[in-house]
Amino acid sequence: MLPSSRPTRPQPVALAIGGLIALASAIGIGRFAYTPILPAMAEGLGLSKGEAGLIASANFIGYLLGALLAAAPRLPGSRRAWLLAALGLGAATTAAMGLVTTLPAFLLLRGLGGAASAFVLVLSSSVVLDRLARAGRPGLSALHFAGVGCGIALSALLVPAALEGGDWRRAWLATGAAAAAGLLGTAWLVPAEAPPPPAARAARPAAPVPAGPAAGWAVAYGLFGFGYVVTATFLIAILRASPALRPLEAVVWLLVGLAAAPxxxxxxxxxxxxxxxxxxxxxxGIEAVGVAASVLWPGAAGALLAAVLLGGTFMGITALGLAGGRRLAGADPTRLFALLTAAFGVGQIVGPAVAGWLHDWTGDFRLPSLLAAGALLAAAGLALGVRLPRG
Known part of the structure; x- marks a missing residue:
């Protein structure tokens, strides 16, 4: 039985840890466990890189649809109830990946899982960051966002152990179980919130649709989504192509998570x-260097540099993007958080599918990775041209 939904006043640190666990479950594990599992899964099923990219893109299509749905101005019920339901769906679809073997089933499950992860990011960020701000502890938001890196690091330890003997199905079942444990932790540490009085709800202004500076910020965020996702999806597959680098697979993915956490x-x-x-x-700009290093600097040094620079930036950029959205949105950031997440999702959808197709055409990931690095540099240029409200 889940902990009671009776409204309570949580301690800020416990609330931030609850947000950390939610992001570790839905994003760090539910979304990114695909990267270390993919090589063994592709070998076991004979998947092409194009098919692998399509499965990744299905997850990001679901992510986009989930973000748009989370933007609905009046979701029925409480935000906490939707958050817990999304965590449950994410855990179930992650585990179910180990129970099916057909491409349509993989596409469906990853699509549903992607929608769940978008809901968790939008709603946990809205619920946790709002309540931390009201408690006068906004600095604890860094602890909340550290959940993605913690989940990646956990998957880097869990997946290799589950893959002993080459059974990729066990890896999905194990990561699904870990994601389910995250649901229980979040339910315990993020209690229900008393609804605001009707007068306060009526006076609360809706977040504006992005225009002007917000449009530039959203486009930059979308380019970032394209730019990071090729390496985030295929980094372990890039290593698997070199027999000398295969022993580094678990270390490299662990480095991504450890660099992401702080x-x-x-x-x-x-x-x-x-x-x-x-x-x-x-x-x-720093992430662009890491993405390019993954294909231009062969050997262990390039792989390790790519892992540190990718891990050390992608969640930082995510948090900075949402912080900019909070400044632009006014009183209620939920809708603009969702719209930024949707822009990000469009870039993610295009990235893996294009990268997989270009790999099958050229024989390696050099061209898609360099395109991704170029998108990151374009995002940097756009961000410099935006002037956010101060404060």
Missing amino acids: SVALWGWIAARRGLEASLAAAC
């Missing part, structure tokens, strides 16, 4: 001194 705090510290726009641009 990255939001680091980039938040930088943004407090240099501004959100300049910080997001710098992070995109």
